[in-house]
Structures are given as C-alpha cells and as structure tokens.
Amino acid sequence: MFSLDTALPKLAAQCDSYVALQRADGALERTDWGLDDPGGTCSLVALCLYTGQNLDAAARALDYLEAYQRPSGLTDLRDCNFDSSPDAGFILQAMCPAILPSLPPAPSLPITGREGEIEGVFLPLPNPLPLLGGGGEVRDERSRGRAFLRRMVGGALTGGFHTPNHRWVMSAGLALAEQCFPDLSEQIRPVIESYLAEGFDINADGAWIERSAGVYDAICVKSLLILAECGYEKESCLAAVRRNLELNLHLFHADGTIETGLSRRQDHGTRSVPSALIIPYLWAGTLLDEPRFLQAAAFLSVKAPADGYSLVQFLRKFGEPAPIEPRLPESYACHYPVLQAHRIRRGPLSATVFGSTTRLLHLVAGQAELVSVKISQSYFGVGRFVGDSIREDDGAVILRSEGKLSPYRPGYELPLGRPVPVESYTAMRAERALRRVPYCLSELTVREIEGGITLHYKTLDGMDRVPAQIALDFAPGGIWETEDTALQPQPGQVIFLKQGTGRMRYGRDVIEISPGASAHQMWAMRDTETAPGLVRVLLTFRTPLEANITLKITRL
Incomplete structure (x- = not known):
C-alpha cells in the first residue's frame, strides 16, 4: 500500500x-x-x-x-x-x-x-x-x-x-x-x-485552539513531529501529537470524512476526507508504535491520495511498512466536556451532539446526512435552544438551554420617567427596570437505541401557548417519502411532517423520523434560523411540551 x-x-x-x-x-x-x-x-x-x-x-x-x-x-x-x-x-x-x-x-x-x-x-x-x-x-x-x-x-x-x-x-x-x-x-x-x-495549545480533549480537524490539525501535528525529530521537546511534542490524533480517530464518519462541526476555521461544516492526515498518522504510528494510527493512515489512503512528496520522504527514512489493514474505530461513544461535544459511532451510523451552539446534532449514515437539528420557540427573540450545558448521564447526553441569550429578554422594559436623548437611548437601556416573564428553560436528551437515536425534548419553564418547532435540516439530494407521498425536495424547501413517519432516502440509505407533530404551520417561525441550502423537515408544537422523536437508520 x-x-x-x-x-x-x-x-x-x-x-x-x-x-x-x-x-x-x-x-x-x-x-x-x-x-x-x-x-x-x-x-x-x-x-x-x-x-x-x-x-x-x-x-x-x-x-x-x-x-x-x-x-x-x-x-x-x-x-x-x-x-x-x-x-x-x-x-x-x-x-x-x-x-x-x-x-x-x-x-x-x-x-x-x-x-x-x-x-x-x-x-x-x-x-x-x-x-x-x-x-x-x-x-x-x-x-x-x-x-x-x-x-x-x-x-x-x-x-x-x-x-x-x-x-x-x-x-x-x-x-x-x-x-x-x-x-x-x-x-x-x-x-x-x-x-x-x-506551551502547546491543546486541551484535555485533545483539540488545538482552532479545533480544525479538516485542515489545521494535520499542520500542527506535522510541525510537532518535525520538532520532535529535530530534537526539540520530543516527549511533549509526541504526547500532544498522540492526544490530537486520538481525538481525530473518533471524529471520522464511516466513509473517511471527518466531523468539522467543532472547527473554528474555514473547514467548519465541510465534508471531505482529510488526506493531509495520512502522513501524520503514518509517521506518528511508526514513532509511537501505535497500530491504530497506521490503520487510519491506510484507510484514508484508500479514500484519497497521500501527498507524494511527504510519502516518498517518509518511505526513504523509515522504509516500506509491512501490510496494514485499512481500518477506523467503528463502535464507540466518547464524551468531550471541554469541547462540549459527544460522539457516537456504531458501524455506518455516526452522530455528533454539540453544546454551546444552535446546531444540536449532526447525523451521518452512509450517503444519508442529517446536517443539523435545531429547536426554537417564538419567544421574545431568545427562544432558540442553545446547549448552555452538556453532560453525559447513564449513556444519554443531556443538553440544557437556559434561554438567556439577552440581558433584557424575556421581559418588557419600563419607563425611566426622565428625558432619554435619542443619542443616549442604547446607553441608558441598562438603567431601565424590567417586567420579567419566565425564561424558556428546556432540555434535550439524546439517547442511543438499536439502529438509531431518540430525541426527548421537554420544556421546564416559560409561558404556555408559545409556538415551538424542531427543525431537521437534511443535505440536498435525498428523496422524501411518507406512506402516501414521495418527492425530490430542493434546497431551501420546508416540509411539515404532521403525523406518522417520514423518510429521507439517499440511494439505499434512509433516515426515518417519527412521529410527526402539527400544532401550527409557520413556515419560517419568527426568530428561527433558516436553512436556505438544506431541506428542512418541521415538527411543530405549542408549549408546554414533551416530545419524543425517533431517528432510525435503515438500509434498503
């Protein structure tokens, strides 16, 4: 190879x-x-x-x-x-x-x-x-x-x-x-x-500051391998290399593409095979005597070509390695508290749960891709669900949204009873008293099941009768099917799953959603984030609510 x-x-x-x-x-x-x-x-x-x-x-x-x-x-x-x-x-x-x-x-x-x-x-x-x-x-x-x-x-x-x-x-x-x-x-x-x-900018989870699995991880790791071989802090360089490559081992999807939803650089949200990691895995696997790194290098080289210049230099220094089985880890659940993320891999299923962002879940299964799950309430402009905290509990991942995206909401600002010059309106806002209403506190629990995952969303505080939605945003190119309908949705299209089961199919790979929900029919609910390049499937509710959604992975 x-x-x-x-x-x-x-x-x-x-x-x-x-x-x-x-x-x-x-x-x-x-x-x-x-x-x-x-x-x-x-x-x-x-x-x-x-x-x-x-x-x-x-x-x-x-x-x-x-x-x-x-x-x-x-x-x-x-x-x-x-x-x-x-x-x-x-x-x-x-x-x-x-x-x-x-x-x-x-x-x-x-x-x-x-x-x-x-x-x-x-x-x-x-x-x-x-x-x-x-x-x-x-x-x-x-x-x-x-x-x-x-x-x-x-x-x-x-x-x-x-x-x-x-x-x-x-x-x-x-x-x-x-x-x-x-x-x-x-x-x-x-x-x-x-x-x-x-000191190296690598955290306890193994991520560099830039968290760029698609681009900059390879650059950092290669640089540290050079420093180690040139005699600069060899032990600490190799320790950092090991930690980052361990993290990346658990970010791969089954097809060799890598999760970039955590990235702070230009690869954020992209899907590609990180061929630049082939030589770092090969090189570090050799220096650290780590078979899993060598297997990852072999797996990636089947999916994309290694840089020829790097490869020839490696082979001339270390010789040709014995045959390597191309392989990535295929079954695990890893929790990353510093990154505020959780990774699940079970064969073809690969899922990432994100904290501290409105993108709560990314799910890949073969050709099928659920790019994101987003939850919103139409509530004073602060109803978007953000995982302010993320924790693991008995195999489940629990995201908690406090609903505190603005210091002035939810609530109403009261008069000051004195002049407010137009040029001072914003500066004087902090002086106003507020009539508070309850925060839209809620939790999302993500749990593995056989062949898929479940989403349990529950409101814990807030006002009643508030419109809410769960938006499932799919990559374009799928076929949407229900019991009596099949269509090829286009990017930017919004579909309501009002009841029963819906399936987004890509070739033979299917992500099945159930059950539907229909409490309102707002195509673009106020204060929600749109998804113009994706296909959105909506489940709609009114508060208070407790919803259980199943995402099942099948292959026809």
Whole structure:
C-alpha cells in the first residue's frame, strides 16, 4: 500500500502537475485567484529539486522568487498575508528537504529583515541524490534555493504570527532551516525556544485552539513531529501529537470524512476526507508504535491520495511498512466536556451532539446526512435552544438551554420617567427596570437505541401557548417519502411532517423520523434560523411540551 514503487511515479506526476501551472515569468499560477503565487512557486521548486526533474522550470521559478522576495527576505500570501513570516514557516518546511544534501557552503549572506502559507511537506530527511535523475544542474539550483531560504530565515526569526498554529509551523520550519544552515543555530534556537516556552495549545480533549480537524490539525501535528525529530521537546511534542490524533480517530464518519462541526476555521461544516492526515498518522504510528494510527493512515489512503512528496520522504527514512489493514474505530461513544461535544459511532451510523451552539446534532449514515437539528420557540427573540450545558448521564447526553441569550429578554422594559436623548437611548437601556416573564428553560436528551437515536425534548419553564418547532435540516439530494407521498425536495424547501413517519432516502440509505407533530404551520417561525441550502423537515408544537422523536437508520 505504501511503497516507493508506486509513490515515485506519483511524485513525478505531482511535479509535472505543478509545472503545468507555471507562467512564462516562472511563477506558479493560482488559477482561483488569477494571480501568481509565491508559496506555490516554492512548492514547485521543492518538487523539482527533490526529484531532479523539470530543472529548467525550477530555474525560472527561482528567477521569479528572487525578484519577488521582499527586502525582509519574506514573500506574501496574496489573498491576506503580506511580508509574511508565517508563510515563511510553510515555505521552509516545503523547501528545506530539497536542499538538505551536503553541498559546497552557500555564500555568506547576511541575515536581514524580519518576518511566508503553502501547505508544504516538512519531513527533515537527508536527500543525498536526486531521485529521478539530474546532475550539476540540480546542484546549481539547490545553491540558489539555499540562498533564497537563507535570506528568508532572517525575516522568519523576527516576523511574528497571526494564528495559534503559525507558532508551530514557524518553529518547525526554523528547525529544518537550522539543519540546512548549522552556522545560524545560535540565532535560530532561541527563537524556537521562545515559541515552545508558550506551551502547546491543546486541551484535555485533545483539540488545538482552532479545533480544525479538516485542515489545521494535520499542520500542527506535522510541525510537532518535525520538532520532535529535530530534537526539540520530543516527549511533549509526541504526547500532544498522540492526544490530537486520538481525538481525530473518533471524529471520522464511516466513509473517511471527518466531523468539522467543532472547527473554528474555514473547514467548519465541510465534508471531505482529510488526506493531509495520512502522513501524520503514518509517521506518528511508526514513532509511537501505535497500530491504530497506521490503520487510519491506510484507510484514508484508500479514500484519497497521500501527498507524494511527504510519502516518498517518509518511505526513504523509515522504509516500506509491512501490510496494514485499512481500518477506523467503528463502535464507540466518547464524551468531550471541554469541547462540549459527544460522539457516537456504531458501524455506518455516526452522530455528533454539540453544546454551546444552535446546531444540536449532526447525523451521518452512509450517503444519508442529517446536517443539523435545531429547536426554537417564538419567544421574545431568545427562544432558540442553545446547549448552555452538556453532560453525559447513564449513556444519554443531556443538553440544557437556559434561554438567556439577552440581558433584557424575556421581559418588557419600563419607563425611566426622565428625558432619554435619542443619542443616549442604547446607553441608558441598562438603567431601565424590567417586567420579567419566565425564561424558556428546556432540555434535550439524546439517547442511543438499536439502529438509531431518540430525541426527548421537554420544556421546564416559560409561558404556555408559545409556538415551538424542531427543525431537521437534511443535505440536498435525498428523496422524501411518507406512506402516501414521495418527492425530490430542493434546497431551501420546508416540509411539515404532521403525523406518522417520514423518510429521507439517499440511494439505499434512509433516515426515518417519527412521529410527526402539527400544532401550527409557520413556515419560517419568527426568530428561527433558516436553512436556505438544506431541506428542512418541521415538527411543530405549542408549549408546554414533551416530545419524543425517533431517528432510525435503515438500509434498503
């Protein structure tokens, strides 16, 4: 499964694919921007130098990079970060493995400037010979690449960062630069140590601050693996790597996509196979002697291709692993109190319960996907159910919503009996007395049953006769069926399940809902969140209420 015989041709093809995007001026074209991309151009150089092929393309790319490089030594991420030291971290990780071989000393270039984001490859591996050919030209272009990176190191040392993961990206990039430029160690080492002194931003549940299983977890883990292999806090780096990869093992759906509902970054709510985690699982599984990590790497590699550059470097360092069974954990229930989340996996069923948000549940079963469950009351603008607390009790997950989304509601504001200038209306609001009405306190209990889950929703306080709803928002593409109806609902469509059983079917996979409820027919109840890109199935009620809803998973 992981072999050089298959990885090397794919690496060569990867290199060719980058060259195909190269412009006449040497830059890699970022087609979705219509702009030249310095970071991507660095990846092109790295691939060409590492493989020893397309060296004329590498030379043109270096012409562009030498002209583009800012006085600081840094480059830009063209859609947001300019004179960017974080992106220097990504670039150092990508390019250093291609220039690590012993070469004649680079010219003694001064380190100037201060403060570079491509998702590169950053295994600290020696590369004594080109893999696919080349000769003196490789040596010449590597020397140019070394000079380019040496100038960049100066900016990275003093440039600072934006987001938490940048600290580890930059530290790992500098650790690789230290291997390439040992004479700069006295300048590089204190900077790495200053970042590491902050401690790793990983919580007790194993999540980084950004909680980005789809993108940034792989970046953080790879960076810590580099630091560990470069001799920086190896034990604490590997401990953090283990904790995060353990968490991710329990976030996968059966198809290899990963739960991103907890993410605070751009992958939030997306569904894709995180191929960037293949090498971290393979690498960490090898270093930690953890078979489950190796199995996860094998499973993901069946679903999506691993990065060829990373894979070849891994195989050249550690050798080809013995055959690995592709496998993910398939049966568990895990509670994460810090993340305020609960995960359930039973074969094809994969469910996530969320606290601290209006999205209460995500359910996946084969092709079928219930993207969210949301509960609302039309109650003073504060009737949306948010899991203010989440706890596990005898196998059930209990969310409690306090109904306190606003300090002024539910209730009515009373007159002050003195002038209220228009420009002071908002500022003086806190001075008003309130006529309070009860908070809409309620609880949702989620419990596993054979082949599905149940939702038990109960109001605990609030006023009577208030309209309420449970909204089940499905991914588009399903077929909605009841005993006497079948239709293909479109995104944005709202369906009332007034009684009995309804089924959303995707191919052979079905999520069945029962029973229906019909206490009103508000298509877009006031103060609720809409779901324009999804298909909404509504169950409607009036308070006080106690509802038991069953979500059953079947396969035809």
